[in-house]
């Protein structure tokens with residue numbers, strides 16, 4: 001096994017993401033301008049210091065089971081390196097367990113940190129970064145936009161996960177409604193049926209193809225393009241306030257969907273004006289405690305800077 005250079009310090013910044021976007025289950029994802037940042041330093045073997053500020057400061061583990069550590073280890077092992085000691089300082093703003101891609105962001109930050117720790121010796125291409133991240137996350141629809149920014153279409157081919165990044169129409173104005181309750185992605189996935197009716201598969205094929213056109217070129221089609229029959233109804237009983245709010249917003253003509261595995265609601269508004277209307281409709285219909293954010297679409301994805309050791313700035 002190869003050794004990581006000592007006292008190499010890297011800084012990673014990763015965006016939140018919303019996956020599925022209605023019909024694009026496990027396929028479509030959008031990067032949002034809400035970020036976690038992380039400084040990672042290689043240290044003598046046996047050292048593991050984890051300092052967390054912001055989201056998760058009260059809850060995430062401070063040992064080797066921390067998701068970023070697992071991701072660094074997974075990536076370095078995959079590249080033939082021994083896990084060095086680590087000093088990690090995280091400043092998190094992406095909410096956990098709310099459907100905003102926090103686990104994907106933690107995994108991507110670990111993959112990017114590991115890549116930067118060894119970037120003097122190894123250069124990783126985009127597909128390899130996506131493969132390491134997807135191996136841990138299980139599906140590529142959050143980690144692809146987190147890595148590359150913008151709107152991504154992700155798929156798993158014979159040689160592993162791939163993705164295509166697209167720029168989003170400047171009119172598209174997301175609003176995310178975030179409840180205080182959490183939902184585990186694992187639980188939400190356990191509610192999915194093994195098979196779905198053929199007619200529902202066709203329904204989602206048409207809507208997800210339309211959604212790509214709506215997000216890139218024709219935001220006025222977003223309402224029809226965000227319909228779904230593959231996942232939201234199966235999960236509704238586990239998050240009744242979420243499905244109630246989505247229904248109220250859609251009844252008002254607003255393109256609302258469950259964000260990721262929920263329970264947040266994403267409204268993919270076609271203009272800043274529609275977004276203000278969505279905020280007003282949501283406020284009138286929230287039956288529990290929610291907060292609303294209006295993040296821009298992130299177009300950069302994950303970035304890494306090498307702070308010490310041989311300096312170089314990486315991006316994918």
Ligand SMILES: Nc1ncnc2c1ncn2[C@@H]1O[C@H](COP(=O)(O)OP(=O)(O)OP(=O)(O)O)[C@@H](O)[C@H]1O
Nearest residue numbers: 067096097098099100101102103106184185260261
């Ligand atoms: N920055 C982080 N550091 C350590 N652990 C994290 C971090 N972010 C997320 N996690 C872990 O991931 C869990 C949340 O993952 P989960 O997949 O259930 O939801 P999510 O990723 O926030 O939502 P979704 O996948 O629907 O977008 C947290 O409870 C925590 O255990």
Ligand SMILES: N[C@@H](CCO)C(=O)O
Nearest residue numbers: 019025026185260261
């Ligand atoms: N496609 C995933 C996104 C959440 O990680 C799901 O809905 O289960």
